[in-house]
Amino acid sequence: MHDLSAKSAYELRTPYAFWRETEGIPMYDGYWIEDVRTVELGDWPRTGGRGAFVNLNGAGMNCDAHINEIPPKQQLKAERHLYEEIVFILSGQGATVIWNDGGAKHTLEWQEGSLFSPPLNTWHQHFNADSSRPARFISLTSAPQAINQYRNLDFIFNNPFIFSDRYRGEAGELTKPGQYIQKGVKPGRVWETNFVANLMEFQPKEHSARGAGTRNSLFEFVGNTMSAHLSAFPPGKYKKAHRHGPGAHIVILTGNGYSLMWPEGTEPQRIDWRPGSLVVPPLDWYHQHFCPGPEPARFIALNPGDSNILWRISPSPTGTKTRVARKSNMAIRIRRFTGCSSKSATGAGHKHKCRCLPDQARRKAIL
Numbered sequence: 415m416h417d418l419s420a421k422s423a424y425e426l427r428t429p430y431a432f433w434r435e436t437e438g439i440p441m442y443d444g445y446w447i448e449d450v451r452t453v454e455l456g457d458w459p460r461t462g463g464r465g466a467f468v469n470l471n472g473a474g475m476n477c478d479a480h481i482n483e484i485p486p487k488q489q490l491k492a493e494r495h496l497y498e499e500i501v502f503i504l505s506g507q508g509a510t511v512i513w514n515d516g517g518a519k520h521t522l523e524w525q526e527g528s529l530f531s532p533p534l535n536t537w538h539q540h541f542n543a544d545s546s547r548p549a550r551f552i553s554l555t556s557a558p559q560a561i562n563q564y565r566n567l568d569f570i571f572n573n574p575f576i577f578s579d580r581y582r583g584e585a586g587e588l589t590k591p592g593q594y595i596q597k598g599v600k601p602g603r604v605w606e607t608n609f610v611a612n613l614m615e616f617q618p619k620e621h622s623a624r625g626a627g628t629r630n631s632l633f634e635f636v637g638n639t640m641s642a643h644l645s646a647f648p649p650g651k652y653k654k655a656h657r658h659g660p661g662a663h664i665v666i667l668t669g670n671g672y673s674l675m676w677p678e679g680t681e682p683q684r685i686d687w688r689p690g691s692l693v694v695p696p697l698d699w700y701h702q703h704f705c706p707g708p709e710p711a712r713f714i715a716l717n718p719g720d721s722n723i724l725w726r727i728s729p730s731p732t733g734t735k736t737r738v739a740r741k742s743n744m745a746i747r748i749r750r751f752t753g754c755s756s757k758s759a760t761g762a763g764h765k766h767k768c769r770c771l772p773d774q775a776r777r778k779a780i781l
């Protein structure tokens with residue numbers, strides 16, 4: 415293991431940056447990735463598979479994402495670590511075995527669309543059940559925080575401490591049925607679970623406060639400080655502009671559309687997306703998602719904080735709430751951006767069927 419403490423002393427680069435370099439795999443930065451299902455990966459000796467780091471600007475050094483690929487009918491090396499991880503299966507089918515030292519091994523069988531989180535510092539090993547195709551997943555992790563704080567990879571990756579308050583290793587604990595929690599700032603919309611078999615079959619709750627036809631449910635993995643939320647909205651609709659803390663990694667599941675993102679006082683930048691795209695709005699940037707159609711849009715956002723904390727770390731004067739853009743300001747900004755003179759472009763009860771999509775000449779360059 416490398417001595418990150420000595421290596422990073424009095425350096426501008428963080429211990430995490432030094433560690434990332436030693437892993438020897440590609441790293442992607444910027445504001446978005448067109449398709450995480452097909453982005454180029456490199457051999458990753460530590461995991462035994464292929465992979466890449468994703469360090470988009472919007473993560474704000476708060477979290478990172480790892481893309482992992484397991485070759486056909488093979489498995490990654492078993493690992494444990496003192497950073498949290500939420501795993502979303504992008505393609506393929508297989509299983510993950512999870513255990514604590516001296517405890518029983520339990521297995522999650524997954525497929526494309528599965529979502530789960532190996533409990534903190536448990537051993538876990540991913541297997542590809544398909545003999546002809548690789549399996550690929552993306553995981554949001556808190557590795558930057560953990561590695562920058564402790565600066566000791568032996569402590570992070572070889573620590574025997576068992577968080578029995580989070581996971582006891584009992585039969586059925588990982589797959590017990592989820593339930594909606596009726597407390598917190600979003601009562602009745604937070605699904606507490608350890609495993610979602612397929613996000614495409616999960617019906618999120620109606621949430622028109624974020625836009626006509628919008629549905630939204632949040633996921634809390636028992637014991638985790640990280641969370642996720644699933645959003646869906648129909649063709650010809652949009653989600654209201656809002657802003658919050660950094661690090662929400664949005665993976666598009668269905669639909670072809672675009673997002674506008676901008677820091678206060680600047681012009682919106684447009685990012686076109688499709689299934690497999692990843693977008694991360696930076697800290698306190700307004701962002702708004704549009705679905706011109708014809709397919710409904712659905713995305714999973716992997717969040718570095720719990721369903722309350724992600725918003726609480728925003729400098730919002732409302733404290734625990736996401737700030738939603740004032741309609742009047744939004745209408746002006748969107749009409750200016752799209753060239754549309756219709757007041758229905760952003761009004762309440764949105765009638766904007768994207769008849770006034772930005773013409774090519776007015777499109778901003780991709781961020």
Ligand SMILES: [Fe+2]
Binds near residue numbers: 656658695701
């Ligand atoms: Fe957001």
